[in-house]
Amino acid sequence: MTAGESRTAEEMMLYSKDANNKIAYLTINRPDKMNATDTAMRIRYGELLRRANADDDVKVLIIRGAGDHFGTGADLPEQQEKMAVDPLAEYAFDADAEVKAPPAGSFRRGFNFSSLYASTRGGCRSLQEFKKISIVEAKGYCYGWHFYQAGDADLVISSDDALFGHAAFRYSGWGPRLWTWIETIGLRKFEEMLFTGRPFTAREMYECNFINSLVPRARLEDEVQKYALACVRNGPTDRIVVQKTFLEMYKQYRGEYMGSILTSLVESLGAYLRADQGEFVLNADVLKRGLASVVKETEAQFPPEWRLSQSGRRGA
DSSP: OOHHHHSOHHHHEEEEEETTTTEEEEEEOOGGGTTOBOHHHHHHHHHHHHHHHHOTTOSEEEEEESTTOSBOOBOHHHHHHHHHHOTTGGGTOOTTOOOOOOOTTOHHHHHHHHGGGGSTTTTSSGGGGOOSEEEEEEOSEEETHHHHHHHHSSEEEEETTOEEEOHHHHHTSOOTTHHHHHHHHOHHHHHHHHHHOOOEEHHHHHHTTOOSEEEOGGGHHHHHHHHHHHHHHTSOHHHHHHHHHHHHHHHHHTTHHHHHHHHHHHHHTGGGOOOOTTOOOSSHHHHHHOHHHHHHHHHTTSOGGGOSSHHHHTTO
16 A cells, blocks of 8 residues: 555645635645545545635635646546445445445446536536635646646646646546536637547647646746735625626536536446447456556557657657
8 A cells, every 4th residue: 555545535635724815725635646536535625615615714726736746637546446346435425324326237327426527526526616716726747637627717827847638538538527628628629639639738728728827837836826816806705706606607508517417428328338449448348457558558559749648758
């Protein structure tokens, strides 16, 4: 067991606040796993957002990662292992709760799980109902679950070395925030990301208007703090809540939550996908082969500049 795996969710999702400036900081603290989030971390994330939402000492929430990366998404091996032992692990029921999981192979078993990504309770789209200002500090990898947060945040401040995308585009075909990414990136460029599976650089995302400010890594924290303080000083909390409520209504008019539900429905159909000859879909058989080896073999088929890993992009 690694040090990262032995820590609690409270240690891997840190929360603090500067009450004088009304800024809260949520730090994903699992740098030994490139801040990959496990089940307990995602549940705690949703709880911390509810705390910040209710706290009158908070006007702005900064979400960031410890170490070199914002994060690489969910810890898929951990998730798969837990699901095999306890298919209800993602639902955070009390240990003594008398809840029976749907049978393996049933549609509702897959849909119940995938629909968590359409809910705030699952810690996956929690920022959509957040009534304060949220700022994501992006750096290094911004993949998967962390890419959801960047898409859902009000502002994204990024270092110029960041990469954005989702391994699911290459290995399963979709991710739970498809609708929001179309809205924030634009249809044509998002189609490129989806169909090629390639990550986009921070410069590309800035040109797509996904990023608000792009700076060298050494200036990142100062740039985020500058934005946070400007937001705090630009009006009372009541005004922010009114603004956020208006923006939430606009997003719902555009179909944000409907898009989440539709994507969860699409995801639940993944078990029915069949691979073409020489290809694969991400399923139990592939995971048995070892996810790392499968990914390594697949990534070698793409041009270095389109590979997901930084070492692969250097042609290593």
